[in-house]
Amino acid sequence: MIDFDYIKARDVGDAVGQIARDPNARFIAGGTNLIDLMKENVARPTRLIDITGLPLTRIEETAGGGLRIGALVANSDLAYDERIEKRYPLLSSALLAGASAQLRNMASTGGNLLQRTRCLYFYDTTTACNKREPGSGCSALDGFNRMHAILGWSEACIATHPSDMCVALAALEATVHVTGPQGDRAIPFAAFHRLPGETPEIDTDLAQDEIITAVELPPEGFSRNYTYLKIRDRLSYAFALVSVAAGLELEGGTITAARLALGGVAHKPWRVPEAERSLLGKAPAPEAFGTAADMMLHDAAGFAHNSFKVPLARRAIVRALAQASAGTPQSQSVKVIL
Numbered sequence: 001m002i003d004f005d006y007i008k009a010r011d012v013g014d015a016v017g018q019i020a021r022d023p024n025a026r027f028i029a030g031g032t033n034l035i036d037l038m039k040e041n042v043a044r045p046t047r048l049i050d051i052t053g054l055p056l057t058r059i060e061e062t063a064g065g066g067l068r069i070g071a072l073v074a075n076s077d078l079a080y081d082e083r084i085e086k087r088y089p090l091l092s093s094a095l096l097a098g099a100s101a102q103l104r105n106m107a108s109t110g111g112n113l114l115q116r117t118r119c120l121y122f123y124d125t126t127t128a129c130n131k132r133e134p135g136s137g138c139s140a141l142d143g144f145n146r147m148h149a150i151l152g153w154s155e156a157c158i159a160t161h162p163s164d165m166c167v168a169l170a171a172l173e174a175t176v177h178v179t180g181p182q183g184d185r186a187i188p189f190a191a192f193h194r195l196p197g198e199t200p201e202i203d204t205d206l207a208q209d210e211i212i213t214a215v216e217l218p219p220e221g222f223s224r225n226y227t228y229l230k231i232r233d234r235l236s237y238a239f240a241l242v243s244v245a246a247g248l249e250l251e252g253g254t255i256t257a258a259r260l261a262l263g264g265v266a267h268k269p270w271r272v273p274e275a276e277r278s279l280l281g282k283a284p285a286p287e288a289f290g291t292a293a294d295m296m297l298h299d300a301a302g303f304a305h306n307s308f309k310v311p312l313a314r315r316a317i318v319r320a321l322a323q324a325s326a327g328t329p330q331s332q333s334v335k336v337i338l
Contacts, residue, residue, distance in 0.1 A: 002038055008050040012179060012213065018049045020181050020209040027051050027211060029072055030106035032099075033115040040123050042132055056110075056213055059083065065219035068177075071110030071212040075165065076101065078109060088221035089329065090247055091168045093228040096332040098164035100237045110212035113166060113176065113192065116203060117159035117267075118239055119148065130156045131200045138200075146305040147239065150313070151297070152266040157200030158303065161193060161268050162239050168228060170269035171245035171261040174217050180210035193268030200267070222247030222259065227323035227330045230263075231316055235335040240264030242313045244320035248284070255279045255288075255325075260296060265313055272296045284325030286318060293317035 009015035019025045025047040028034055037043035056070035059081055067083060078084055079095035099107065121127045121139040128137035140148050140158050148158040169189050176187045193204055206212065225248040232238040243263035249256045258279040262270040275295035282288040293314045300310045319337070323329055330337065 002041070002044050004045055005047040006050065007047065008053060010053075012054055012056075012211065015049055015051050015054065015211055016180055016209065018047070019211070022047050023208055025049055029108040029111050030074070032103050032107045033111065037116065037123075041125050042123060051211070062216060067217045069109050069215045069217070071108060071214055073109045075099070075104040075107045075109070075112060079104065087223050088168075088172065088217055090171060090222055090226040090228055090245055091165070091217070093226075093329060093332050094164045094168035094243075094245060097228055097230045097243070109165075109215055112163055113169075113212060113215070114204065114206070115163055118162045119159040120144070122159060131159060131196075134199070134201050141303070144305055145303045147241070147264075148303060148306050149266050150300045150302045150306060150309045151262070151270050152195045152268070152299075154196045154198065154200070156198055157196035157267065159196070159200070159267060160264055161203075161266065163269075164228070164230065164240065164243060164263060166193070167243055167245045167261045167263035167269045169215065170271055171247055171259040172217055172221060173259070174215050176212060177214040177216060178206060178210045178212050180207055184213075186216075189269075190271065196267045203267075220249075220257075222249065222257075222324075225250055225324045225327055227320050227328075228332070229316055229320040229323065229330045229337070230335075231312060231337075242309055242316045244313075244316050245269075246317075246320040246324040248279075248321070248324045250284065250325065253283055255282050255284055258292075260292065260317065260321075262296065262313060262317070265300075265309060270296070272298075279321075284321070286322070289318040289321040290314075292321065 026045040028048045056072040058070045060068045062068050079092045085092045121129050127139040149160050174189045176192045230243040231241050240263050245261045247259040258276045275292045278292050
């Protein structure tokens with residue numbers, strides 16, 4: 001049994017003050033990941049700071065024409081918000097591809113950004129895991145690693161980031177707003193999550209005494225030519241083997257803007273800007289899509305049980321770009337890939 005204190009934060013300042021005083025404290029909102037970690041004895045917080053009463057539940061227009069999403073907006077509310085569905089359907093689609101309806105009703109925007117890997121060795125406290133216990137080793141390297149990384153991994157960790165929402169936010173080039181004792185700051189989405197390197201226990205750029213307050217979307221959301229393609233072991237509730245968020249702008253039969261992000265393949269949503277730039281000025285055709293896919297996967301390397309992910313990812317990228325260019329996004333209600 002984990003012995004912990006519970007306190008409900010009065011406001012954002014109180015939440016920051018509470019967590020700054022106790023490095024072993026954790027914020028709790030929906031609890032869809034943290035409670036699981038506590039049940040498995042992976043997380044042992046000394047205090048839970050309930051932030052569900054904070055005024056971070058709104059989706060608001062920004063002066064620049066984008067949207068600001070409060071950190072406590074539920075995933076289901078975000079997915080079905082009329083503005084998100086119309087202007088940022090890539091994000092709505094990614095949210096609906098993830099988890100179950102019940103979990104989406106509870107999970108928050110901020111919590112989704114901070115969810116931890118589903119690596120089975122991370123959850124098994126009888127095994128070595130550098131993410132759970134730095135310096136202990138990585139059991140996945142020589143273990144069952146079918147779900148693990150093919151890009152950006154290190155000898156210290158080959159775990160993957162589990163979020164679908166974050167893959168879309170990476171492609172949309174969102175911004176994460178946080179606040180702490182030193183004040184407010186904005187983190188570009190590409191810099192928010194970290195690769196494992198020698199410190200796989202550190203998942204994000206968020207400081208221990210900071211709290212996510214909002215996620216900001218830019219004005220352009222690729223509302224016409226987009227897709228979120230998720231390849232998984234079963235069509236229902238499952239984490240991605242490979243997922244692709246693709247957004248294109250087309251003019252006169254030519255690609256004028258392109259975004260690509262991969263999920264299920266690295267410790268963070270994976271982007272290669274050079275691959276996106278390779279599509280500019282090209283006609284939307286298989287040859288151009290294949291070149292971009294090869295650039296996205298240039299450094300890919302698998303392990304004993306997941307090398308299949310490399311060709312799978314290439315095919316998924318090409319398929320996703322074809323869907324996006326044709327304006328026929330992958331359905332998340334009928335998950336059969338056509």
